[in-house]
Amino acid sequence: MEVPQDRTSNKHHVEMMTDERWQAIIHNDATYNQKFFYAVETTKIFCKPSCKSRVPKKENVRIFRTAEQALNENFRPCKRCKPTNENLPDCEWVAQVTEYIDKNFAEKLNLELLGLIAHGSPFHLHRTFKKIKGVTPAAYILHVRLDAAKNYLIGTNKSIADISICVGIPNSTYFITLFKNKFGYTPVQYRKLYQSCEKKEK
Numbered sequence: 001m002e003v004p005q006d007r008t009s010n011k012h013h014v015e016m017m018t019d020e021r022w023q024a025i026i027h028n029d030a031t032y033n034q035k036f037f038y039a040v041e042t043t044k045i046f047c048k049p050s051c052k053s054r055v056p057k058k059e060n061v062r063i064f065r066t067a068e069q070a071l072n073e074n075f076r077p078c079k080r081c082k083p084t085n086e087n088l089p090d091c092e093w094v095a096q097v098t099e100y101i102d103k104n105f106a107e108k109l110n111l112e113l114l115g116l117i118a119h120g121s122p123f124h125l126h127r128t129f130k131k132i133k134g135v136t137p138a139a140y141i142l143h144v145r146l147d148a149a150k151n152y153l154i155g156t157n158k159s160i161a162d163i164s165i166c167v168g169i170p171n172s173t174y175f176i177t178l179f180k181n182k183f184g185y186t187p188v189q190y191r192k193l194y195q196s197c198e199k200k201e202k
């Protein structure tokens with residue numbers, strides 16, 4: 001007879017987080033490499049025990065016996081410790097960071113934070129991102145935010161102050177300046193212009 005599964009989880013590979021394993025993670029203990037891997041739910045990245053990346057919150061960590069098991073559950077190999085012993089191609093790494101920016105542009109973002117999340121140094125991330133995408137991470141973040149602002153201006157009646165918060169630039173004066181620099185109109189002018197174009201078309 002099969003052992004009844006925890007009904008809150010249909011995950012197949014649930015390994016115990018023991019004190020011993022947690023100590024290995026905290027102390028980057030390489031003697032545990034190949035014995036287990038740990039994945040972090042919040043970043044969807046998995047590492048070797050020896051990885052020097054930021055120590056995750058214990059409750060977000062999942063333990064796997066093999067790298068394949070972690071990959072099968074859609075965790076991605078860490079760029080820094082390379083748990084699958086392959087180099088994650090730069091373009092894939094940058095794609096991960098890009099995806100994170102696209103989803104989290106409303107939050108506070110900077111190079112240090114992105115480096116922590118993507119397990120690379122801010123400097124290396126900056127250089128690689130620019131090489132692949134042709135713009136710096138900061139320029140890309142601004143681009144995503146201002147594009148989102150356009151959509152809010154057109155698609156909603158939110159105030160400019162609300163929109164500036166929604167796109168992660170809570171200082172609305174600064175937001176207006178950035179928007180005007182990029183598009184040549186203030187957000188209010190842009191909204192009016194779009195609305196008058198729509199009327200003409202009707």
Ligand SMILES: [Zn+2]
Pocket residue numbers: 046047048051052053078079080081082119
């Ligand atoms: Zn790692």
